[in-house]
Amino acid sequence: MQAWKDYQEKNKDRFLNELLDLLRIPSVSAKSEHKADMVSCAEAVKQRLLEAGADTVTIYETAGHPLVYGEKMIDPSKPTVLVYGHYDVQPADPLNLWNSPPFEPLIKDGKIFARGSCDDKGQFYMHVKALETMVQTNTLSTNIKFCIEGEEEVGSPNLATFVKANKELLKADVVLISDTAMISMEHPSIDIGVRGLSYIEVEVTGPNRDLHSGVYGGAVANPITILAKMIASCHDENNHITIPGFYDDVVEATTEERKLMAAAPYNEEEYKTDLGVKELWGEKGFTSNERTGIRPTLELNGIWGGYTGEGAKTVLPSKAFAKISARLVPNQSSEVITEKLIRYFQSIAPAGVTVKASEHHGGEPYMTPIDSKGYKAAAAAIKDTFGKDAIPVRGGGSIPICALFEKELGIKIVFMGFGLDSDNLHSPNEKYDLFNFYKGIETIPHFHKRFAEM
Amino acid sequence: MQAWKDYQEKNKDRFLNELLDLLRIPSVSAKSEHKADMVSCAEAVKQRLLEAGADTVTIYETAGHPLVYGEKMIDPSKPTVLVYGHYDVQPADPLNLWNSPPFEPLIKDGKIFARGSCDDKGQFYMHVKALETMVQTNTLSTNIKFCIEGEEEVGSPNLATFVKANKELLKADVVLISDTAMISMEHPSIDIGVRGLSYIEVEVTGPNRDLHSGVYGGAVANPITILAKMIASCHDENNHITIPGFYDDVVEATTEERKLMAAAPYNEEEYKTDLGVKELWGEKGFTSNERTGIRPTLELNGIWGGYTGEGAKTVLPSKAFAKISARLVPNQSSEVITEKLIRYFQSIAPAGVTVKASEHHGGEPYMTPIDSKGYKAAAAAIKDTFGKDAIPVRGGGSIPICALFEKELGIKIVFMGFGLDSDNLHSPNEKYDLFNFYKGIETIPHFHKRFAEM
Numbered sequence: 001m002q003a004w005k006d007y008q009e010k011n012k013d014r015f016l017n018e019l020l021d022l023l024r025i026p027s028v029s030a031k032s033e034h035k036a037d038m039v040s041c042a043e044a045v046k047q048r049l050l051e052a053g054a055d056t057v058t059i060y061e062t063a064g065h066p067l068v069y070g071e072k073m074i075d076p077s078k079p080t081v082l083v084y085g086h087y088d089v090q091p092a093d094p095l096n097l098w099n100s101p102p103f104e105p106l107i108k109d110g111k112i113f114a115r116g117s118c119d120d121k122g123q124f125y126m127h128v129k130a131l132e133t134m135v136q137t138n139t140l141s142t143n144i145k146f147c148i149e150g151e152e153e154v155g156s157p158n159l160a161t162f163v164k165a166n167k168e169l170l171k172a173d174v175v176l177i178s179d180t181a182m183i184s185m186e187h188p189s190i191d192i193g194v195r196g197l198s199y200i201e202v203e204v205t206g207p208n209r210d211l212h213s214g215v216y217g218g219a220v221a222n223p224i225t226i227l228a229k230m231i232a233s234c235h236d237e238n239n240h241i242t243i244p245g246f247y248d249d250v251v252e253a254t255t256e257e258r259k260l261m262a263a264a265p266y267n268e269e270e271y272k273t274d275l276g277v278k279e280l281w282g283e284k285g286f287t288s289n290e291r292t293g294i295r296p297t298l299e300l301n302g303i304w305g306g307y308t309g310e311g312a313k314t315v316l317p318s319k320a321f322a323k324i325s326a327r328l329v330p331n332q333s334s335e336v337i338t339e340k341l342i343r344y345f346q347s348i349a350p351a352g353v354t355v356k357a358s359e360h361h362g363g364e365p366y367m368t369p370i371d372s373k374g375y376k377a378a379a380a381a382i383k384d385t386f387g388k389d390a391i392p393v394r395g396g397g398s399i400p401i402c403a404l405f406e407k408e409l410g411i412k413i414v415f416m417g418f419g420l421d422s423d424n425l426h427s428p429n430e431k432y433d434l435f436n437f438y439k440g441i442e443t444i445p446h447f448h449k450r451f452a453e454m
Numbered sequence: 455m456q457a458w459k460d461y462q463e464k465n466k467d468r469f470l471n472e473l474l475d476l477l478r479i480p481s482v483s484a485k486s487e488h489k490a491d492m493v494s495c496a497e498a499v500k501q502r503l504l505e506a507g508a509d510t511v512t513i514y515e516t517a518g519h520p521l522v523y524g525e526k527m528i529d530p531s532k533p534t535v536l537v538y539g540h541y542d543v544q545p546a547d548p549l550n551l552w553n554s555p556p557f558e559p560l561i562k563d564g565k566i567f568a569r570g571s572c573d574d575k576g577q578f579y580m581h582v583k584a585l586e587t588m589v590q591t592n593t594l595s596t597n598i599k600f601c602i603e604g605e606e607e608v609g610s611p612n613l614a615t616f617v618k619a620n621k622e623l624l625k626a627d628v629v630l631i632s633d634t635a636m637i638s639m640e641h642p643s644i645d646i647g648v649r650g651l652s653y654i655e656v657e658v659t660g661p662n663r664d665l666h667s668g669v670y671g672g673a674v675a676n677p678i679t680i681l682a683k684m685i686a687s688c689h690d691e692n693n694h695i696t697i698p699g700f701y702d703d704v705v706e707a708t709t710e711e712r713k714l715m716a717a718a719p720y721n722e723e724e725y726k727t728d729l730g731v732k733e734l735w736g737e738k739g740f741t742s743n744e745r746t747g748i749r750p751t752l753e754l755n756g757i758w759g760g761y762t763g764e765g766a767k768t769v770l771p772s773k774a775f776a777k778i779s780a781r782l783v784p785n786q787s788s789e790v791i792t793e794k795l796i797r798y799f800q801s802i803a804p805a806g807v808t809v810k811a812s813e814h815h816g817g818e819p820y821m822t823p824i825d826s827k828g829y830k831a832a833a834a835a836i837k838d839t840f841g842k843d844a845i846p847v848r849g850g851g852s853i854p855i856c857a858l859f860e861k862e863l864g865i866k867i868v869f870m871g872f873g874l875d876s877d878n879l880h881s882p883n884e885k886y887d888l889f890n891f892y893k894g895i896e897t898i899p900h901f902h903k904r905f906a907e908m
Contacts (some may be wrong), residue, residue, distance in 0.1 A: 030767065031764060094664070097663070201766075206731065211880075213781070214850045218746050218753070219745045222735075225686075225689065231686075232685075275662060276662030277661055279804070279805035295672060299676055299768075301667055303759050306757060308775070311814065312814035314880055315756070323762075351733035352732070352733045424664075427665060428664060
């Protein structure tokens with residue numbers, strides 16, 4: 001479609017500048033101090049959707065941050081694609097590790113450095129510009145609906161209420177999401193699954209106040225030591241997770257799928273060099289790709305307790321804390337695993353401490369059937385613009401709302417992500433390659449065309 | 455000595471107000487932002503010593519914080535007592551746990567609440583007021599020297615240099631220190647030993663940047679998990695320390711000493727209630743008093759890594775840190791144990807991470823012979839004012855400079871502390887009972903009199 005290419009080439013600088021404006025809004029959903037930024041960002045998304053050609057755009061208030069819904073309906077007899085994305089971003093901490101300010105986007109070496117550049121502002125915005133391309137070139141072949149929420153990074157606590165209350169509004173034939181990565185631009189791939197998530201916070205309390213470690217040390221349980229012992233007990237010597245019943249509902253991947261995964265391009269030396277580690281680590285009996293794809297995991301996301309400032313302080317602290325999350329695979333249930341994690345930490349607490357374990361957000365694992373219409377349209381679109389077959393892979397991350405959409409709307413989800421694993425999602429110096437941004441805008445109209453033709 | 459009592463009764467409010475002024479200076483030696491406060495505090499100590507009757511007072515600059523030296527020489531043929539104390543205090547963090555601001559002293563229920571009220575401003579200041587009492591009543595029976603340093607809470611890194619360069623200046627017959635606690639005012643006691651200290655900081659680095667825990671989790675060593683495993687490995691199931699060679703140089707306490715300790719007043723239920731714990735914890739085969747007195751310990755003083763803010767962040771952090779200290783008993787050596795700790799953490803690091811372990815300040819254990827002149831004078835002074843025999847006990851804390859004084863000056867140290875274990879040293883809501891403050895001022899002149907008579 002030469003018309004698309006021409007239009008996009010002519011407007012590429014503006015497309016980029018609009019994205020940069022969006023990236024300047026620090027829409028951090030996890031921090032209450034950014035509440036006003038969240039509102040500004042939702043307003044900006046609404047404005048951009050209207051300019052791109054949406055017929056109507058509405059900001060829906062929720063119990064948390066607002067959600068932006070927009071649509072361009074051309075013909076009720078045509079198929080409808082529901083685009084899901086999120087305008088909220090992860091916190092930018094630790095700030096001192098950023099090479100440039102997280103909310104002052106910097107273009108360097110063909111990459112956009114900013115919090116949210118890839119996850120997910122840069123990716124959902126490709127759909128906005130794809131809509132504009134099709135509207136301006138009068139080539140829309142599907143109805144398009146947009147559901148851009150502001151709470152993905154905190155677990156979408158209010159999306160279910162919205163979806164359940166607006167089933168008719170959201171009625172569609174497929175959900176299209178760009179919030180994942182490809183192996184590389186040379187090896188385009190499509191995620192056929194995302195992992196689920198259970199996330200808990202553990203608070204261990206020893207004595208009722210911070211104590212002098214000389215006067216009391218050795219006679220009272222130290223909550224840091226106890227917490228460390230608890231964490232250490234979660235993996236055995238083969239890095240197998242020891243929480244009772246953790247693997248009960250895991251559907252083992254087939255030999256065929258494992259063969260296919262082993263054939264996907266992967267260079268262990270490059271992987272290690274990129275991460276700066278001498279050796280990899282993980283569950284015995286599985287490759288790195290399997291460990292992050294078909295296997296559930298348990299990770300420590302944060303830990304704190306006692307004196308963490310400059311110099312030395314001889315304190316035996318009253319409390320120690322940890323943030324701990326598990327990634328889940330089919331058919332593990334987030335609720336069941338969260339309960340097992342909480343019960344485990346409570347059950348192994350020695351009598352000298354008390355343990356409070358509470359739940360953060362979770363989400364169910366999801367898999368896209370590769371014989372679904374949506375998957376086939378995505379594969380065809382990628383073939384159109386990359387000239388290569390997409391490799392189906394299982395992604396390690398989580399998009400908790402997939403199971404919700406399937407259950408409430410009865411439709412399949414297809415992931416067409418244009419990020420890279422090296423994009424530093426959730427890390428300092430998050431980036432998104434300009435090439436990938438433009439390649440996404442180029443490919444998405446092909447998806448709509450292919451989907452309409454199927 | 456009625457003259458002492460009369461003088462002290464008449465001036466008690468002023469004594470207290472002077473102490474409160476001293477407590478208002480946030481002389482936190484560990485934090486560089488308090489450098490100017492340290493200088494102000496040294497100046498204030500100098501001024502108070504001069505007002506109390508010292509002949510000369512000099513502020514000695516060091517490579518770190520200044521040291522205050524003062525003296526009142528009455529007769530070279532009389533014995534000389536060297537009073538050691540420190541005007542620096544521990545950091546006040548965590549601030550949110552204080553019921554009143556740490557540097558705005560509050561008198562409540564007969565207690566002075568402030569950082570440093572007991573450790574050690576309130577205690578060394580008793581000696582300043584005891585000097586004043588003896589000078590004003592013309593009853594001095596010893597020469598008195600004061601060495602009040604500003605770096606005790608960071609391990610006295612520059613005291614050795616000062617002592618070695620000023621042996622003649624510091625020449626004395628005994629070192630008298632009030633920086634410890636009694637069992638209670640009903641059961642006065644004298645510390646006959648303090649433990650040594652080794653303090654290290656461990657930094658575990660996994661990947662070279664914070665990673666998305668979904669994309670990489672399970673395939674890369676998580677530094678928090680590894681650090682937790684390392685910490686968990688430091689104690690076995692009997693809470694015996696597993697660091698190779700840790701107990702090699704421990705001189706076991708005699709059966710007689712253990713019998714004496716068992717006879718000292720101790721109520722386990724009260725101890726647990728005060729600390730708010732259901733069960734105590736510690737090395738199998740030893741009582742609580744033994745665990746904090748005659749046994750070496752290993753305590754976690756701080757831990758941090760990953761996301762520690764509000765809400766949830768799915769990060770696999772690049773780094774995790776811990777502050778870890780050991781309390782040592784005779785004849786363990788701080789240098790040897792520090793080296794063993796560092797070597798241990800480095801040796802157990804798996805190949806997927808790198809471990810940097812570095813040293814904070816340390817100090818040697820010390821014991822006062824109960825047949826020494828200083829101990830006997832202290833015991834007699836306590837008998838004078840409490841009307842009871844003092845119980846000899848081993849303290850759990852550390853006063854790293856004891857070994858230094860003994861080695862360089864060839865004299866014994868005697869501890870005459872008036873604090874209580876419940877004074878929240880190094881913790882929020884540090885306090886010092888008014889009764890104890892005044893009892894110390896009352897008792898100290900008796901020490902000088904008794905020491906001169908021996």
